Amino acid sequence: MPILKTKNFGPIEYEAEDVIEFPRGLPAFEEEKRFLLIEGPAEKPVVFLQSLQREDLAFICLPVRAVVPDYRLSASPEDLEELGWKGDGEVEPGGELLCLAIVTVREGKPPTANLMAPVVINPGTRRGIQAIQTEAEYSHRHPLALDGEEGRCS
Amino acid sequence: MLVIRRREGEAVLIGEGIEVRVLETAGGRVTLGITAPKDVVILREEIRLAAEENWAAARAVTPKRLRSVLARWRGGEGSPSSVSRIFRSLR
Numbered sequence: 296m297p298i299l300k301t302k303n304f305g306p307i308e309y310e311a312e313d314v315i316e317f318p319r320g321l322p323a324f325e326e327e328k329r330f331l332l333i334e335g336p337a338e339k340p341v342v343f344l345q346s347l348q349r350e351d352l353a354f355i356c357l358p359v360r361a362v363v364p365d366y367r368l369s370a371s372p373e374d375l376e377e378l379g380w381k382g383d384g385e386v387e388p389g390g391e392l393l394c395l396a397i398v399t400v401r402e403g404k405p406p407t408a409n410l411m412a413p414v415v416i417n418p419g420t421r422r423g424i425q426a427i428q429t430e431a432e433y434s435h436r437h438p439l440a441l442d443g444e445e446g447r448c449s
Numbered sequence: 450m451l452v453i454r455r456r457e458g459e460a461v462l463i464g465e466g467i468e469v470r471v472l473e474t475a476g477g478r479v480t481l482g483i484t485a486p487k488d489v490v491i492l493r494e495e496i497r498l499a500a501e502e503n504w505a506a507a508r509a510v511t512p513k514r515l516r517s518v519l520a521r522w523r524g525g526e527g528s529p530s531s532v533s534r535i536f537r538s539l540r
């Protein structure tokens with residue numbers, strides 16, 4: 296079984312079928328086309344998107360519905376084709392497609408989640424894209440509710 | 450910034466061979482038709498925002514900041530079990 300060295304999580308054992316292909320890469324990281332999704336039991340619902348090509352490149356992610364419970368994903372026909380998805384563009388995040396918001400932490404500021412450009416993964420084909428939401432008004436810096444503040448899920 | 454008012458059907462010309470025409474305005478939204486040479490890249494601004502945010506997010510992943518997110522985030526059970534098989538678990 297191949298082992299991936301990672302900067303943040305140490306060595307991770309994986310199988311070929313764990314690899315998720317991003318045919319277009321991610322904006323600003325167009326060359327990174329292969330990732331692993333990593334979850335730690337203590338970190339739920341946080342998951343990490345780790346590049347297979349760069350051991351130092353990983354993203355902190357949250358399921359979009361853990362951030363906004365009624366999040367609506369819209370995907371273009373091109374997006375769905377890229378994912379190898381046969382259904383229509385109105386898809387349920389957390390249903391058959393996995394929909395994750397990338398989290399950004401800035402020094403001295405509350406973390407934010409990018410709801411404007413969720414990472415969408417089709418587990419059936421193991422393909423992923425970052426699907427820019429141009430119709431809905433989701434922020435690319437949606438503040439995460441912090442412990443003790445209103446709006447948190449429990 | 451140059452500000453130009455246009456009505457539906459009117460256009461502006463930019464340099465050699467670029468035309469931006471207002472096709473429709475409705476409900477606070479404008480539909481533009483853009484004609485440009487093949488080598489001109491045309492993107493929605495959101496792509497640039499996504500790229501900048503991805504840069505910032507990638508920088509954010511340091512052990513110290515990871516701990517700060519994990520300590521502060523009190524989310525619900527958002528991780529759908531139907532797809533948990535695609536995760537590699539940390540020990």
